Amino acid sequence: MITPTWCPRRLHALGDAEIGELADVLIDCVEGGASVSFMQPLSRDRALAFWRGVARAVAAGERALLVAEDAHGVCGTVQLVLDQPENQPHRADLTKTLVHRRARRQGLGAALMRAAETAARECGKTLLVLDAVTGGDGARLYERLGWVRVGDIPGYALMPRGGLCSTTVYYRDVGDQRCAVRSGRR
Numbered sequence: 001m002i003t004p005t006w007c008p009r010r011l012h013a014l015g016d017a018e019i020g021e022l023a024d025v026l027i028d029c030v031e032g033g034a035s036v037s038f039m040q041p042l043s044r045d046r047a048l049a050f051w052r053g054v055a056r057a058v059a060a061g062e063r064a065l066l067v068a069e070d071a072h073g074v075c076g077t078v079q080l081v082l083d084q085p086e087n088q089p090h091r092a093d094l095t096k097t098l099v100h101r102r103a104r105r106q107g108l109g110a111a112l113m114r115a116a117e118t119a120a121r122e123c124g125k126t127l128l129v130l131d132a133v134t135g136g137d138g139a140r141l142y143e144r145l146g147w148v149r150v151g152d153i154p155g156y157a158l159m160p161r162g163g164l165c166s167t168t169v170y171y172r173d174v175g176d177q178r179c180a181v182r183s184g185r186r
């Protein structure tokens with residue numbers, strides 16, 4: 001199989017078409033068993049309502065949203081929560097890394113993460129924080145990309161079909177690498 005070259009892009013406004021395609025990706029991930037805030041079954045109305053809320057936050061500049069597309073439309077996405085307390089202006093939370101099952105294991109998750117890091121720097125953010133189901137597909141992706149593991153919180157959330165799972169908290173310094181080298185930090 002030829003591996004696609006992914007070109008994630010930042011959306012500054014979402015129309016009904018994008019919201020519908022993002023809802024499809026979210027529903028597919030939850031149906032596939034991903035613990036991403038929702039229980040099964042996730043109705044289309046609930047998924048659409050979630051993305052409409054994200055659209056409002058994007059329009060308000062509170063979130064940065066990245067998407068990647070294939071021939072069928074949006075197949076992957078990730079968000080940065082930019083709106084943080086006034087004593088943490090340099091920080092963002094990275095959330096909802098979602099790849100439709102049709103596009104998995106072709107490097108899209110990694111491409112989305114790298115694009116999110118670039119977008120974070122463009123937004124003046126130098127510290128990213130996220131959490132992921134302990135030992136899950138997301139955690140493996142983040143560790144492969146060099147995110148620093150902080151620790152596990154047992155019994156943090158429910159899996160979409162029920163049953164508690166542990167979450168692992170990660171962070172990543174995405175500050176200017178040249179400055180990091182000059183100051184001896186890595």
Ligand SMILES: CC(C)(COP(=O)(O)OP(=O)(O)OC[C@H]1O[C@@H](n2cnc3c(N)ncnc32)[C@H](O)[C@@H]1OP(=O)(O)O)[C@@H](O)C(=O)NCCC(=O)NCCS
Nearest residue numbers: 003029034097098099104105106107108109110132137138
């Ligand atoms: C986690 C998730 C985003 C990863 O997306 P992805 O596009 O499959 O990620 P990648 O393709 O970059 O990497 C996934 C695997 O495919 C492998 N891979 C990447 N390109 C490949 C290629 N061309 N050929 C074969 N394998 C490849 C990677 O090495 C990695 O292997 P590993 O899991 O054994 O370490 C995706 O599984 C997902 O959306 N899961 C459901 C939602 C979720 O849990 N999100 C995380 C919330 S914290």
